[in-house]
Amino acid sequence: MAVTISDVASAAGVSKGAVSLALNGHAGVGDQTRQRILDTAKTLGWTPSLRAKSLRSAKAYALGLVIAREAKLLGSDPFFPAFIAGVETTLEKHEYTLVLTVATEPGAEERCYRKLADGGRVDGVILTDVRHDDSRIALLRRLGLPAVTLSRPAVPSPFPAVCMDDAAGITAAVEHLISLGHTRIAHVGGAQVYIHGRSRRRAWESALSAAGLATDLFAEADFTAPGGVAATARLLARKDRPTAIVYANDLMATAGQSYAQTHGLNVPADLSITGYDNAQFARYLNPPLTTIAADPLAWGRQAAAMLLAQLDGTHDGGDLVLGPPRLVLRGSTGAVPPHAVPAVAGGRYQHISTAGT
Amino acid sequence: MAVTISDVASAAGVSKGAVSLALNGHAGVGDQTRQRILDTAKTLGWTPSLRAKSLRSAKAYALGLVIAREAKLLGSDPFFPAFIAGVETTLEKHEYTLVLTVATEPGAEERCYRKLADGGRVDGVILTDVRHDDSRIALLRRLGLPAVTLSRPAVPSPFPAVCMDDAAGITAAVEHLISLGHTRIAHVGGAQVYIHGRSRRRAWESALSAAGLATDLFAEADFTAPGGVAATARLLARKDRPTAIVYANDLMATAGQSYAQTHGLNVPADLSITGYDNAQFARYLNPPLTTIAADPLAWGRQAAAMLLAQLDGTHDGGDLVLGPPRLVLRGSTGAVPPHAVPAVAGGRYQHISTAGT
DNA sequence: GTGGTTCACTAAATCGATTTAGTAACAGAC
């Protein structure tokens, strides 16, 4: 980048201003002069310095994304890579890039947002893993950083949201299980501080209530495999053990399925299982996992587009709700065990202790 | 960021230069003046504009990472999230951030690197998925962009490399299988254009040769699940069917295990399987997957550190080889099937057709 | 007391673009 606008200007025999006008397609230079300028620019291999443009225009030409996740858990979530790819799909059409920050330690999150805001490193951020009572809303407002949230937080937020109707997916899963004859359908939820953890639980409750079934078979976990194991153990140790478990993500479902199998249960003969995410590996489990396929790629694309629109003032301020995810039926769900149809506790059930995994 | 250095200067009653000297700890301002300046800066909440600093210093204060992967495949690789977290671990101690770009379409890769280089968006890049004959080396040299490569490419490269000794992991896996009595040990490799695809195959070959075993049971795949299925199908259809398969990653191993199981083979009684990556879900497969655990977090940390060192001129230019990965023994590997010990083709083997997955 | 040196600080240049204000040339109207 040794070549600057001055080089082009003197090479073309015009002023710097003329080069700028020519490059940006503004009026004020004649046609043949403009062409001559563009030609010499191309010959010299000149690209305007983003740094100079940034300073002059007070824009960073970058969006920010902060991922708050423990380092060793990061690799297990199929959401982020696909989501980021979606964001990139939108950004590559614009002069924007994505600045990624990972907050691995608790408490580092705020520091990350400050780092992005302080020097003016990004023009706006996308908030993922939105929490019910999300302190970041106030933080960003204080920092004066535009944003888009994935899901609408419970606290009043001035930022538009791109929402995924994950309730529809859970509803479909529960209805599928009900149609198979299940009546004791449990839910292993993600951390309930998250909107998506909470909404999935709500959807499970609503679907059960609508069918006149009880909603007490809930176990909260944290979207991790060990958490899924622990929650599954708790559920299966109950006297009124469920015949089906709806998990809030594939990783917990995988871990839960493994736990059930190592404790003598057959999936799906004794226990039906559904996941959420449609992770690649889910298809290749034994049995393959029935799960819910959302579209993180589209989510990322839309979130980036909405943030860009907000930045150049063309966004109307409204939220966007993406199409519902679809239920992917595989081998981990099946008819309710015959002996379990009369929903009486005890009976033929073998006891499963919660000790050990 | 409405407050600038001029605001601080006039508020403290000094010149802009004095503020700059004070902030950066340079000599030229008296002690009490310096303190007064720093105090007013804090009061006003001033942080120097990164944009101005960038222009002045001709630095971007950012590193770049280009991921070339089809969008839908991105979510399945546990490497990148952990690697990126490692990079961040290093960057958060410096005034640097990570700019991430995803090249989803073939051919978009070069465009991504140009986008990062052209405006001076990053000061250097980390090259992942290094290929045997990697055209990016020449490209980056042309663009004048400093870099660090993960693995050393076969073409002469002026860039230092951080290497993972993945050969050691594969060797350990093969030796483990040999100790279990296996003699027909196959390898499902990743695309051989990649250094890591190639080196894993080489390690498998060497370990077999060292034990006096044949190295013809190789099937090339592409690190994807469908690719793993296809390769597995080819191997299992052979008359001298292997009793163990060493896969180049967990996803292919998972898919291969699933394929074998759905075609009537018992893992590990009939077929032992090893993966590579130690993905979270691998522990929860049925049976759990024996695999090789590398440390992508450390890899990212070191790669970023090396690139930063290179940028400020403190790097000695030498490569760095990370400690060897470790073999994680789980249920997918076991003793060779008794009837398979005399390695005679045909016999009791059932035939497995390659049709269908 | 003159010359030299250090110290603390200011004024101004600089990075590379965009943008504003200004100017020269020319055309058309009257």
Added chain:
DNA sequence: GTCTGTTACTAAATCGATTTAGTGAACCAC
């Protein structure tokens, strides 16, 4: 011929920091 208006362009200001050159003042040496 003068006035107005448009066109095509240049010169200079600007963004916000760093850095260089320069300026008084104090201090020391001889």
